[in-house]
Amino acid sequence: MSIENISNNKAFGGWNKQYTHRSNTLNCDMRFAIFLPPQINTGTKVPALYWLSGLTCTDENFMQKSGAQRIAAELGIAIIAPDTSPRGDDVANDASYDLGQGAGFYVNASQAPWNRHFHMYDYIVNELPELIEQHFPISDQRAISGHSMGGHGALTIAMKNPKRYSSMSAFSPICNPINCPWGQKAFSAYLGADKDAWKEYDSCELMQSATKFIPALVDQGNDDQFLSEQLKPHLLAAAATDKSYPLQLNYHDGYDHSYYFIASFIEQHLRFHTKHFAANNH
Numbered sequence: 484m485s486i487e488n489i490s491n492n493k494a495f496g497g498w499n500k501q502y503t504h505r506s507n508t509l510n511c512d513m514r515f516a517i518f519l520p521p522q523i524n525t526g527t528k529v530p531a532l533y534w535l536s537g538l539t540c541t542d543e544n545f546m547q548k549s550g551a552q553r554i555a556a557e558l559g560i561a562i563i564a565p566d567t568s569p570r571g572d573d574v575a576n577d578a579s580y581d582l583g584q585g586a587g588f589y590v591n592a593s594q595a596p597w598n599r600h601f602h603m604y605d606y607i608v609n610e611l612p613e614l615i616e617q618h619f620p621i622s623d624q625r626a627i628s629g630h631s632m633g634g635h636g637a638l639t640i641a642m643k644n645p646k647r648y649s650s651m652s653a654f655s656p657i658c659n660p661i662n663c664p665w666g667q668k669a670f671s672a673y674l675g676a677d678k679d680a681w682k683e684y685d686s687c688e689l690m691q692s693a694t695k696f697i698p699a700l701v702d703q704g705n706d707d708q709f710l711s712e713q714l715k716p717h718l719l720a721a722a723a724t725d726k727s728y729p730l731q732l733n734y735h736d737g738y739d740h741s742y743y744f745i746a747s748f749i750e751q752h753l754r755f756h757t758k759h760f761a762a763n764n765h
């Protein structure tokens with residue numbers, strides 16, 4: 484599997500880079516961004532945080548707006564930010580912002596026309612880390628985080644693959660997609676009418692049936708315009724209480740759904756993941 488470098492920007496002693504590659508999983512060309520901390524020059528492999536963005540985003544939003552590189556450089560963590568869906572003129576799309584390109588929802592679509600390309604779950608779990616660990620001095624110590632649709636992606640992917648990630652976190656995640664308009668629209672299109680298939684990609688359902696726990700951190704702004712209709716973190720909190728799942732959920736007065744909120748608290752997420760990388764090394 485080859486990759487092509489298309490941009491390089493030095494940041495905090497490390498490098499912010501973008502690459503394109505052919506994805507066999509998604510059946511199209513894809514782009515991702517990667518931050519390589521200065522510690523890659525020491526000859527040891529560094530751990531990786533996979534960041535999944537929300538609706539309408541590409542690989543660029545997080546890298547340009549979160550300010551995560553300063554702390555990642557200090558802690559020696561690589562960050563990988565993939566795109567949010569397959570892309571291209573021959574890839575199925577929809578005129579609305581919450582379906583199709585830019586809105587892959589990190590599932591494997593089973594329904595036409597989406598099932599030709601929309602396999603973001605397999606791409607994030609398997610193809611992308613394989614590519615990253617083949618081409619960069621990055622270890623298989625992985626954490627996963629994301630925002631909104633990407634928060635849903637991070638939590639569901641980690642809970643379905645608890646051996647592949649040492650910790651998971653999210654900002655403003657869509658916690659119960661099977662019971663909110665964004666999730667119901669996307670899951671109807673990608674997964675069809677069988678609601679049992681939807682539960683495979685629902686954080687509340689997965690938490691309720693979890694047998695192996697991994698540490699979880701969620702931050703949520705109280706002034707988020709999507710909080711009550713789309714995100715519903717109180718339902719994730721209820722599932723965590725029910726299962727004694729190790730979830731830390733923090734609410735923050737005055738913060739909204741934007742990257743200003745993410746930039747305000749990303750440092751805590753990077754330190755949280757670093758603590759669990761270290762714990763997993765023992």
Ligand SMILES: N[C@@H](CCC(=O)N[C@@H](CS)C(=O)NCC(=O)O)C(=O)O
Pocket residue numbers: 536537538539540544548580630631632740741742
């Ligand atoms: N466009 C939609 C919302 C889309 C949106 O808020 N996207 C979030 C993720 S769910 C985002 O990160 N947008 C890109 C950005 O802020 O850089 C609307 O106006 O209702």
